[in-house]
Amino acid sequence: MSLPAKVFEAYRNAEARLGRAMPGCRLSWPVLAAIGQVESAQARGGALTADGTTVNPIIGPALDGEGFAAISDTDQGRLDGDTRWDRAVGPMQFIxxxxxxxxxxxNDDGTATPHNMYDAALTAGRYLCAGDRDLTG
Structure with missing residues (x-):
C-alpha cells in the first residue's frame, strides 16, 4: 500500500503522541493506516489541504437502518449535514x-475536526487505546 506523504505524516504523528501519552498501548502507525485504507482509501488518495484537512468532506451513507445500523441524528447536522440520521464523517469515519x-x-491548531487527517488519526488511536489496551497482540 502506498501512502500519500501527509497521510503518512499524520499516522506517524499519532503513533508518536500516543507513545508518549499512552505508552502501554503500543499502537503502531500501520494499524491506523489499515483503518484509513478501509474507511476512506487514505483520505481519498491524500486529497488534503496544507493543514491536513480533507479537500472535500468525507461523509458516509445515512445510518437509517437500510443496510446499516439506524442511528438518529446526534449532532443536529453540524458534522455530517444530516439532521435526521447520523453519518460517519472524515477519513477515519467517526459517528x-x-x-x-x-x-x-x-495538529495543534486549537480545533478538533473529524475532517482533519491529524485529528482523525490521533482520535482513532486514543479510541483504540482506551482502557489501557496493549495492541501488540
Missing part, C-alpha cells in the same frame, strides 16, 4: 456522537 466524546486536536 458524530463518538467524535463528540473522543475528538482530539492532532
Amino acid at each position: 458524530p456522537s463518538t467524535w463528540a466524546a473522543w475528538g482530539t486536536d492532532g
